[in-house]
Amino acid sequence: MTNIHVLPTFDLATQAEKNRQRQEIADDVAQFLRSGGKVQKLGNSPIDRSTITRREVVEGGHGRRTANKGARA
Secondary structure: OOHHHOOOOOOOOOHHHHHHHHHHHHHHHHHHHHOOOOOOOOOOOOOOOOOOOHHHHHHOOOOHHHHHHHHHO
């Protein structure tokens, strides 16, 4: 998709503004790391679909629905 296919809206950030924000975030992270901070990079944890239903995934995890049901009763 090119820019000619996108309708401009007035409340969206310009490309220059996005680039400025990216640089600002990169500078903040670099300063955080220099001061001894550590960033935990989270990975992709696949779900074992043989032990959990789609509904349980949507509702937040295996066993959540049964735990809440028991707590309400």
